Amino acid sequence: MPxxxxxxxxxxxxxxxxxxxxxxxxxxxxxxxxxxxWHLAKETYGRRDDLFRLWVVRRTxxxxxxADDRGLLAAKTRMPHRQPGFPTTRRRDxxxxxxxxxxxxxxxxxxxxxxxxxxxxxxxxxxxxxxPALAEDLFVLGNRLGERIVDYIDLEESLAVGxxxxxxxxxxxxxxxxxGFDASxxxxxxxxxxxxQWRVSRVIGRLGDWPSTVVCGLVIxxxxxxxxxxxxxDEPAFAAIRDEQLVHLDHWRRWVRALAAWPETSExxxxxxxxxxxxxxxxxxxGPQDALTDALHARLAALVGDSGVPGSRLPHLPVPRAAGTxxxxxxxxxARGRLVRAHYAPQVFL
Amino acid sequence: MPTATAAGLRCYELWDPMPDEVRxxxxxxxxxxxxxxxxxxxxxxxxLDRAPSCTRRQMLMAKVQDEVGHxxxxxxxxxxxxxxRERILVDYLEGRSKVHNIFHYSFASWEEFGPGLLLMxxxxxxxxxxxxxxxxxxxxxxxxxxxxxxxxxxxxxxDLTHEVLTHGDAEQxxxxxxxxxxxxxxxxxxxxxxxxxxxxxxxxxxxxxxxxGNDELRQAWLSKIIPVFEKLGMHVDPALARQLPxxxxxxAMPDWAEVKKVIAGGGPASQRxxxxxxxxxxxxxxxxxxxxxxx
Ligand SMILES: [Fe+2]
Ligand SMILES: [Fe+2]
Numbered sequence: 001m002p003x004x005x006x007x008x009x010x011x012x013x014x015x016x017x018x019x020x021x022x023x024x025x026x027x028x029x030x031x032x033x034x035x036x037x038w039h040l041a042k043e044t045y046g047r048r049d050d051l052f053r054l055w056v057v058r059r060t061x062x063x064x065x066x067a068d069d070r071g072l073l074a075a076k077t078r079m080p081h082r083q084p085g086f087p088t089t090r091r092r093d094x095x096x097x098x099x100x101x102x103x104x105x106x107x108x109x110x111x112x113x114x115x116x117x118x119x120x121x122x123x124x125x126x127x128x129x130x131x132p133a134l135a136e137d138l139f140v141l142g143n144r145l146g147e148r149i150v151d152y153i154d155l156e157e158s159l160a161v162g163x164x165x166x167x168x169x170x171x172x173x174x175x176x177x178x179x180g181f182d183a184s185x186x187x188x189x190x191x192x193x194x195x196x197q198w199r200v201s202r203v204i205g206r207l208g209d210w211p212s213t214v215v216c217g218l219v220i221x222x223x224x225x226x227x228x229x230x231x232x233x234d235e236p237a238f239a240a241i242r243d244e245q246l247v248h249l250d251h252w253r254r255w256v257r258a259l260a261a262w263p264e265t266s267e268x269x270x271x272x273x274x275x276x277x278x279x280x281x282x283x284x285x286x287g288p289q290d291a292l293t294d295a296l297h298a299r300l301a302a303l304v305g306d307s308g309v310p311g312s313r314l315p316h317l318p319v320p321r322a323a324g325t326x327x328x329x330x331x332x333x334x335a336r337g338r339l340v341r342a343h344y345a346p347q348v349f350l
Numbered sequence: 351m352p353t354a355t356a357a358g359l360r361c362y363e364l365w366d367p368m369p370d371e372v373r374x375x376x377x378x379x380x381x382x383x384x385x386x387x388x389x390x391x392x393x394x395x396x397x398l399d400r401a402p403s404c405t406r407r408q409m410l411m412a413k414v415q416d417e418v419g420h421x422x423x424x425x426x427x428x429x430x431x432x433x434x435r436e437r438i439l440v441d442y443l444e445g446r447s448k449v450h451n452i453f454h455y456s457f458a459s460w461e462e463f464g465p466g467l468l469l470m471x472x473x474x475x476x477x478x479x480x481x482x483x484x485x486x487x488x489x490x491x492x493x494x495x496x497x498x499x500x501x502x503x504x505x506x507x508x509d510l511t512h513e514v515l516t517h518g519d520a521e522q523x524x525x526x527x528x529x530x531x532x533x534x535x536x537x538x539x540x541x542x543x544x545x546x547x548x549x550x551x552x553x554x555x556x557x558x559x560x561x562x563g564n565d566e567l568r569q570a571w572l573s574k575i576i577p578v579f580e581k582l583g584m585h586v587d588p589a590l591a592r593q594l595p596x597x598x599x600x601x602a603m604p605d606w607a608e609v610k611k612v613i614a615g616g617g618p619a620s621q622r623x624x625x626x627x628x629x630x631x632x633x634x635x636x637x638x639x640x641x642x643x644x645x
Contacts, residue, residue, distance in 0.1 A: 019361050053363065081408045084502045087509030090405075124637060143399055144617065146411045150395045152388070152627070154641060155422040155435065162415030166408050173404050187403045210637050255641070262640035291384040292397040340460040348517040349403040 002063050011037040013045050016052045023053060025317045034058065071243055092350060114144060128179070129287030130227055130296075133321060135175040137220050137283070139190050140326065140333050142168030144207045145217070153210065155164040164217070164248050171224065171241050180251035184347060188326060191337050196324050198334075202279035211259055211272035218252035219276065219314075221245045222303040223283040224297060226296055251337070253307050260309040274313050277304060281315035282322075293318050357464045359558035360375075361485045364430050368486075375559045376486035377431035380424045382447070384438050387421035389623050390453045394447070397463060407504055418500045423492040430488065439627055451542045451609050452533075454617025461522050462529030464511030468574065469530070469537040471504045477541070485558035515582060534590055539604035541568045572599040574593055 009030050016023040026045045031037035041056045065073060072078075080086055145165030149158050176186040203219055206212045228242035259269035284293045285301060297318045304312050339350060360374075362368040395414045401407040425435045441447045452470055457463045464481055475497060482493035542564035549563040551554050576586055576593070586592075591601040612620070 019363075079408075079412070082412045082502070084505055086483060087409070087505045091509055091512060143407070146398045146407070146414070147395070148393060149411070149414050149418055150388075150626070150630070151634060152439065152630045155418065157427060157638075157641065158418045159415060159422065162411060162418065165417070166411050169404060169408050169411070183405070190404060191402070200426050210634060212407075258640045258643070259637065262643070264636045265640045335403075336399040339400045343522070344402070344518065349513070350405060 002065050002069060004063055007059050011018060011041065011056050012062065013041045014053075014055040014057070014283055015045055015049075016054075018348075021052075021054055023055060028059065047091055055168075056318070071240060078244075079170065088260060089263055090350065105276070115148055125230050127227060131175050132179060133199050133201070133286035134220075134224055134227065136174040136190075136198055138168045138172040138224065140200060140204050140330055141207065141216060141220055142166070143170060143333050143337075144213065144329070148210075148213070151210075154293070164168070164251065167244050167248070168220075171244070174241065178235065183350065189350070191334075192339055195334055198324040198326060198330060199321045199323055200330055201282050201285075201321065202325050203276050203283070205325060206272075206276050206279060207329045209268075209272070211265065211269045212276055214252055214255045214259065214269075215273050215276035216248045217220060217248065218256060218307060219280040219283060219300070219304060222300050223250060223280075223296075225249060226299045226303065227284075230296075250304065256307045256309055261337065263327040270309075270311055272308060274311050276314035277311075278315075281317075281319035283320045285321040285344055289318055289320070301344060357403060359485050361558075363485050369557070371553070372485060372557055372559070373431060375554055375557060376484075376489055377433050379481065379484075379486075379554075380428040380431065380489055380492070381433050381438055381560055383423035384421045384428055384435075385442055385447055386449050386453065387417050387424060389442065389449045389627065391417035391421070392623055392626055393453065393456050393619070394467070397460070398455045400460065402460070406510070406598065413503050413506055416503065418511055420496045420499070421494060424489075427489050427492050440462065443624060443628055443631070445615075448613050448615075449557050449623070450540050451612045451617070452536050453623065454612045454615075455536065456619045456622070457529075458532075459525055459529070461514050461525035462519065462532065463578070464507060464529040465526055466516055466533040467507035468504070468511055468578070469533045470501055470540070471507050472575045472578070473537045473571050475500045475504065475568050476574075480562040481560070485559045494592055508582075511582060515584075530579060530584055531587065531590065535602060535604055538568065538591075538601055539606075539609045541571065543606055546557055568601075570597055571596075572601065 007034060010028055012028050013026050014087050015026045016024045029037070031040050037056045037058070038054065040053075042053060046054060076083055079093075090150050119269050128206050142165045145161045145168065149162040149165070152158060171191070173183070173186050176189060177183075181189060201220075203216045207216050225242050225245040228245065230238075230240045234238035256269075256273070259265045260273070280300075281297075284296045294317060301312075301314050301316075304314055362372060373474065380639055391414055394410070394417065398407065398410055400466060401410045425433075429435055438447075442449070444541055457466055468514075478493045478497040478500065482490045484490055511526060515523055518526070544565055545563045546565045552560060554560040555563070571593055573593075576599075580586055584607065588600060591599055593599050615621070620628065
């Protein structure tokens, strides 16, 4: 987690040597008084070069990354699709492949017909069922958050939901990959199954106004991070999912507190919080209920409880997921996802 | 202290004393850009939920996010110069500011999306590379960040167009061709009316905020982008654009009266853009207040 340093008399110094060059961090110094810091910096760091700009900031006014934030900061590894070379590499790989428009390759059992047991059996029965269901939730949530980028609640918020949305989609796909799907089987899974075969959580149907979206984001991030924690020790991909979902959880918690505390939105928010948490009992409700799902659910309830607002109606025990949920939110997501795809041969789009 | 550019003009940082017309000009350029990024992303955002694979959707979402990010950095530059960000969209809704002609249209199909994106992106890159040489340094730095990301979008647009041209059927490929022909004149117009004769008298040029003329940029852009489309295997109708032996490009001159009408709100998607922005502000202003904790 980023932290705020405590050395109150230390100042960090930034200098720029020409108008075209960047402002660089050049070092730090100790100044007993704030009004002396800039002059001391000039004598310490500006003796030999003509400086264009010299900026000094007190260390306690910084928010700095910690060593364990490096994973979150590694944008290139986390989000390869954002890299400039990504489209070119992808195109080259594809033209090197034997026949890209061949019929779909063998999919894992049940891949096209709905969540299935983990074909590799690595995660045991319960998580093996829980993951594909949560992947469906993440996929729909990710799409909805993508639309929120241009909803202009605030510009910084637009950028944040854009990243949470892309990560939700990436996690959905990673989860399927870890369950034996390749990229085109994952696409078929998300784009081609009829709605009856989806088993999204009932919270998905509530992805409407912003307060409900916030609470959906909160409960999904809580559930995914709780389940990822189970496998974080032996599978780095799950550890990465957990870390990113914990960041999402924090983001939604800040919103939960803000909307609950603000007089103009508190009533509306309380209603959304009650309704969505009431629907969230099925997040761990795919497959048979056992001691593990009860324990996961208890941890989910604790995280939701920690969000700092009362009024959660999360059931005490997990509730089974039903087929055919998701309402118009899921229906629209699936229908629009097929509009372009339906006019092309299978396997055209990667 | 202000420094000098290659053109011999002084450059300015935020807190430097500077002539009012430089400050106001820079504020206006950054405000116009912020608005155009924020509204200009809407025709792309409309296709997010139709993007036909997980990866394509992530790539498009990254692009949409970048565009809003461009709006954000441009708005920050404008805010520092005294333009509150809230006013950028409100001025647009109340008719005090306009967006470029190209954002008054929607894409008719996925096939049109690729070539349209490619044309718009590449033209924007030429614009930004020129503007980043301007005398207001914080705007120049903002543009450098923006331009870097625009070149990602350019690669994305190329990939998307290539995918449809390689794997689509004859009808789909024909729509790519049509998309190119539909968008080329619009983007030619986006680069602004002819100004070779008048640039030297343009005050923004004189004070160093508009380094290059529209015609100069249009010529440079055509030299770059037309060969790209030819290499993709598309037909370039000489009536639309053709290169003379001198190297100069001849192109179908946009109907400037029509362009003006479109910019004034007479384009097929003009109302749709306004409605979206109005809806977003109506839906969300109270949540923004809650986040900031101020009424
Ligand atoms: Fe942009
Ligand atoms: Fe762009």
